[in-house]
Amino acid sequence: MHTIRLSLPQQAYDIVIAPGGIAKLGELMSGLNLGKKVLLVSNSTVFQHYGGRAIVSLENAGFEVSSCNLPDGEQYKTLTSVEKLYNTALENRLERSSTMVALGGGVIGDMTGFAAATWLRGINFVQVPTTLLAMVDAAIGGKTGVNHPQGKNLIGAFYQPKLVLIDPQVLQTLPEREFRAGMAEVIKYGVIWDAELFAQMEACDRLDHFQYLSENLLQEILMRSCQAKVDVVSKDEKEAGLRAILNYGHTIGHAVESLTGYRVVNHGEAVAIGMVAAGQLAVNLGLWEQASQDRQLALIQKTGLPTKLPTGIDRDAIVDALQTDKKVKAGKVRFVLPTQMGVVKVTDQVSSQAIYQVLQRMYI
Amino acid sequence: MHTIRLSLPQQAYDIVIAPGGIAKLGELMSGLNLGKKVLLVSNSTVFQHYGGRAIVSLENAGFEVSSCNLPDGEQYKTLTSVEKLYNTALENRLERSSTMVALGGGVIGDMTGFAAATWLRGINFVQVPTTLLAMVDAAIGGKTGVNHPQGKNLIGAFYQPKLVLIDPQVLQTLPEREFRAGMAEVIKYGVIWDAELFAQMEACDRLDHFQYLSENLLQEILMRSCQAKVDVVSKDEKEAGLRAILNYGHTIGHAVESLTGYRVVNHGEAVAIGMVAAGQLAVNLGLWEQASQDRQLALIQKTGLPTKLPTGIDRDAIVDALQTDKKVKAGKVRFVLPTQMGVVKVTDQVSSQAIYQVLQRMYI
Incomplete structure (x- = not known):
C-alpha cells in the first residue's frame, strides 16, 4: 500500500x-x-x-x-x-x-x-x-x-x-482500448514532468496491453503519475497558472473529441493525437528537438495509440473549435509545448498558420 | 456611500x-x-x-x-x-x-x-x-x-x-408585497442578532410600505442587516455552525413555501410565518418569554406580513416536508429558537408533538 x-x-x-x-x-x-x-x-x-x-x-x-x-x-x-x-x-x-x-x-x-x-x-x-x-x-x-x-x-x-x-x-x-487511453496520460506525465517515467516506459518491450506490464512497472506508473498530478495540483488548485501544463495534448485533443461527437475517438486517443500535434508545433517553432518528438511518437505508437487525425475532420473545424475551449484567454488559444523531456512551457503565441501546417501532416 | x-x-x-x-x-x-x-x-x-x-x-x-x-x-x-x-x-x-x-x-x-x-x-x-x-x-x-x-x-x-x-x-x-417580504428578513436580523435594529423598527409608526420609512431608517435597516449577515458569514462561510442561525424562521418557512408550490406564499411571507412558529415553539419549550414573542408578532403584523398558515396545508404535510430540508442532520430537524431579543440557539431537540401543537394554533 x-x-x-x-x-x-x-x-x-x-x-x-x-x-x-x-x-x-x-x-x-x-x-x-x-x-x-x-x-x-x-x-x-x-x-x-x-x-x-x-x-x-x-x-x-x-x-x-x-x-x-x-x-x-x-x-x-x-x-x-x-x-x-x-x-x-x-x-x-x-x-x-x-x-x-x-x-x-x-x-x-x-x-x-x-x-x-x-x-x-x-x-x-x-x-x-x-x-x-x-x-x-x-x-x-x-x-x-x-x-x-x-x-x-x-x-x-x-x-x-x-x-x-x-x-x-x-x-x-479493463478493455484493452481503455487501458491504452490511460497510457496516453501516463506518457503525458513523462513529457511534461517526469523524464525518468518516460524512460522507464521506453525500456519496456511492449506497452499495448496491460498483460505486458510487470507488476513493478505498473506500480511505478501509478505512483509517478499520481505524484506528478499531486505536485502540480497542490501548487495550483484552480488552474491559475502551473496547472495548465496538465493540458498538454488537450488543446487539439479536446477539439478532436468534440468534433467526433465523443464517439469515434476516446479521450486518451485524442490526447495522444494532441500530443503529437503539440510536439510537432514545438519542433516547428524551434522550441523542441526533432529527436525528442521522434521519441514521443515512438512511445505513443508502441502503446498502440493513434498518432494521426481521424478521417473526416477538417483543419478549419479544428481551428474554429479551439476558440470555444475553456483555456482560451482574451481570445487567444493557449498551447502547452515541450522544450525538453520532462519540461514544458505554456504559450498563447501560436498562429493559426502554424496550427494548420502541423495538422496538414497529420492525415493518414 | x-x-x-x-x-x-x-x-x-x-x-x-x-x-x-x-x-x-x-x-x-x-x-x-x-x-x-x-x-x-x-x-x-x-x-x-x-x-x-x-x-x-x-x-x-x-x-x-x-x-x-x-x-x-x-x-x-x-x-x-x-x-x-x-x-x-x-x-x-x-x-x-x-x-x-x-x-x-x-x-x-x-x-x-x-x-x-x-x-x-x-x-x-x-x-x-x-x-x-x-x-x-x-x-x-x-x-x-x-x-x-x-x-x-x-x-x-x-x-x-x-x-x-x-x-x-x-x-x-419594488412592489409593496416584495418590500414586505424583505422586511421579514430584516425582522429576523433583529431577533437573532441586533436587538437595537428591532427596537428602531418598533419605534416607527408604519412599516407596511416603503414610503413610510424615513431615509434614515432605511439606511439603518440596510446597514445593520448587511452587517449582521457579514458578521455571521465571515465566521462560518459554509454553514458548519453559527451560520445556521440565519435559518431562523426558515425551517417551517421552507416547508410552507414548498407545499404551496412557491406560488401562494413568497419567501418573506413564509419566513414570517416560520418566525411566529419558531418563537411560539421557544415559548412552549420555556426558552423565550411570551412578552418577547408578542413583540415579534406585533412587529410582523405592523409590517403587513402573515402570521397564520395559509389554508389548505395540513400539519402532517409540514412535519413530513421538514425531513427533506437541507438542514436535517442524522434524521433530526434543526430549529433556530430565540432565547432573548437578539440571541438565538440552534437545537435538534424539538419533538414532532411540539411542532404539531404550535401549528395547530396557527390556522386562521
Missing part, C-alpha cells in the same frame, strides 16, 4: 494505491468523518465486477449504502445524468454529512463529483477510479463536471474528494 | 450601499480584475427600469456587455433557466476571466451565481440586488442555487461574488 498526500490551503486528502483495496474501502473511509449514508455511483459493467465487494466493505464498516448506476459513455456525461443522481440523493434522503462514492472511470467520477459538489451545496465525495485514465488523472485534483452539447466539461466545479482509492487489480477487467 | 467588507479565508469583497449606485456600476467594477466581457442577467421588468443604466455604466468603463433576461418568479429558479445562461455564455464566448452580473432579486441572483460557479468551473460574479430581500440576505454570503421539483435550493454551490452593489433608490419601483 502506497499513500500520497495532496495538501491544499483549505483541505488535504490521501490517494491510496492498494492492490485489492476495494475490499478495504469501508475501513479506509472510517475515521474520515463521512456521515452514515453512502450513495455508491457506478455503471452496470463496473458494478457487476466490483459493486458487491464495495458494498459489503462499506456495510461492514457501518455505512448505510444505496446505489445508482448511470449509463456508460462520454455521451451520457450530461446534466440529465446528474439530475438522476439528484433524484436518487433525494429518494435516499442524503444529508450534508453524507457521501457519494464514485466507482468507475472518469465519466462516473466527473459526474458524481459534480453532483456531490452541488447537492445541498456540497456533500462528501470519494473517488474509486476503475480505469487507468481515471486513476492517474481524472480522479485526482478536484475537477468535476459534465459536457455541454457544444463542448466538453464546460459545466463543472472544482471540488475535492475526501479520499481517492486506487486498486490496480481492477485493471485486469 | 457606505462600504462593508466581507473577509473570508480565501477571499474578501465589498458590499457597497450607494444611492444611485447603478450608474456607477462600471466604475466600481473597474480595478477588480474582472476581465473584459460581462454578461448582465436580469428579468424583463427589472431590466426595463435599470438595465439601460447598468449597461451604459459598464460600457463607459470599457466592458464588453451582453445581456440575458430570465423569466421572473421562484417557479423558474430551475436548472432549465441555468442552462439558458450556459447557452448565452457560450454564444458570447465568455472566458474564465469574464463576469456574470446579476441585476434583480434573489431568484436572479441565486441562478446567476450558480451559473457563474459552474460555467467553465467558475467565472467572476457580481451581485446588484434590486429587492429588499436580496439586498439584506440573498446577495450576501455566497449561497447560490436552484430549486429541485421536490425542494427549494437543493441544488447549488457556495460561491462568493466579487462585489455586491446595493442601490436603495431602486426600492421605489
Whole structure:
C-alpha cells in the first residue's frame, strides 16, 4: 500500500494505491468523518465486477449504502445524468454529512463529483477510479463536471474528494482500448514532468496491453503519475497558472473529441493525437528537438495509440473549435509545448498558420 | 456611500450601499480584475427600469456587455433557466476571466451565481440586488442555487461574488408585497442578532410600505442587516455552525413555501410565518418569554406580513416536508429558537408533538 498526500490551503486528502483495496474501502473511509449514508455511483459493467465487494466493505464498516448506476459513455456525461443522481440523493434522503462514492472511470467520477459538489451545496465525495485514465488523472485534483452539447466539461466545479482509492487489480477487467487511453496520460506525465517515467516506459518491450506490464512497472506508473498530478495540483488548485501544463495534448485533443461527437475517438486517443500535434508545433517553432518528438511518437505508437487525425475532420473545424475551449484567454488559444523531456512551457503565441501546417501532416 | 467588507479565508469583497449606485456600476467594477466581457442577467421588468443604466455604466468603463433576461418568479429558479445562461455564455464566448452580473432579486441572483460557479468551473460574479430581500440576505454570503421539483435550493454551490452593489433608490419601483417580504428578513436580523435594529423598527409608526420609512431608517435597516449577515458569514462561510442561525424562521418557512408550490406564499411571507412558529415553539419549550414573542408578532403584523398558515396545508404535510430540508442532520430537524431579543440557539431537540401543537394554533 502506497499513500500520497495532496495538501491544499483549505483541505488535504490521501490517494491510496492498494492492490485489492476495494475490499478495504469501508475501513479506509472510517475515521474520515463521512456521515452514515453512502450513495455508491457506478455503471452496470463496473458494478457487476466490483459493486458487491464495495458494498459489503462499506456495510461492514457501518455505512448505510444505496446505489445508482448511470449509463456508460462520454455521451451520457450530461446534466440529465446528474439530475438522476439528484433524484436518487433525494429518494435516499442524503444529508450534508453524507457521501457519494464514485466507482468507475472518469465519466462516473466527473459526474458524481459534480453532483456531490452541488447537492445541498456540497456533500462528501470519494473517488474509486476503475480505469487507468481515471486513476492517474481524472480522479485526482478536484475537477468535476459534465459536457455541454457544444463542448466538453464546460459545466463543472472544482471540488475535492475526501479520499481517492486506487486498486490496480481492477485493471485486469479493463478493455484493452481503455487501458491504452490511460497510457496516453501516463506518457503525458513523462513529457511534461517526469523524464525518468518516460524512460522507464521506453525500456519496456511492449506497452499495448496491460498483460505486458510487470507488476513493478505498473506500480511505478501509478505512483509517478499520481505524484506528478499531486505536485502540480497542490501548487495550483484552480488552474491559475502551473496547472495548465496538465493540458498538454488537450488543446487539439479536446477539439478532436468534440468534433467526433465523443464517439469515434476516446479521450486518451485524442490526447495522444494532441500530443503529437503539440510536439510537432514545438519542433516547428524551434522550441523542441526533432529527436525528442521522434521519441514521443515512438512511445505513443508502441502503446498502440493513434498518432494521426481521424478521417473526416477538417483543419478549419479544428481551428474554429479551439476558440470555444475553456483555456482560451482574451481570445487567444493557449498551447502547452515541450522544450525538453520532462519540461514544458505554456504559450498563447501560436498562429493559426502554424496550427494548420502541423495538422496538414497529420492525415493518414 | 457606505462600504462593508466581507473577509473570508480565501477571499474578501465589498458590499457597497450607494444611492444611485447603478450608474456607477462600471466604475466600481473597474480595478477588480474582472476581465473584459460581462454578461448582465436580469428579468424583463427589472431590466426595463435599470438595465439601460447598468449597461451604459459598464460600457463607459470599457466592458464588453451582453445581456440575458430570465423569466421572473421562484417557479423558474430551475436548472432549465441555468442552462439558458450556459447557452448565452457560450454564444458570447465568455472566458474564465469574464463576469456574470446579476441585476434583480434573489431568484436572479441565486441562478446567476450558480451559473457563474459552474460555467467553465467558475467565472467572476457580481451581485446588484434590486429587492429588499436580496439586498439584506440573498446577495450576501455566497449561497447560490436552484430549486429541485421536490425542494427549494437543493441544488447549488457556495460561491462568493466579487462585489455586491446595493442601490436603495431602486426600492421605489419594488412592489409593496416584495418590500414586505424583505422586511421579514430584516425582522429576523433583529431577533437573532441586533436587538437595537428591532427596537428602531418598533419605534416607527408604519412599516407596511416603503414610503413610510424615513431615509434614515432605511439606511439603518440596510446597514445593520448587511452587517449582521457579514458578521455571521465571515465566521462560518459554509454553514458548519453559527451560520445556521440565519435559518431562523426558515425551517417551517421552507416547508410552507414548498407545499404551496412557491406560488401562494413568497419567501418573506413564509419566513414570517416560520418566525411566529419558531418563537411560539421557544415559548412552549420555556426558552423565550411570551412578552418577547408578542413583540415579534406585533412587529410582523405592523409590517403587513402573515402570521397564520395559509389554508389548505395540513400539519402532517409540514412535519413530513421538514425531513427533506437541507438542514436535517442524522434524521433530526434543526430549529433556530430565540432565547432573548437578539440571541438565538440552534437545537435538534424539538419533538414532532411540539411542532404539531404550535401549528395547530396557527390556522386562521
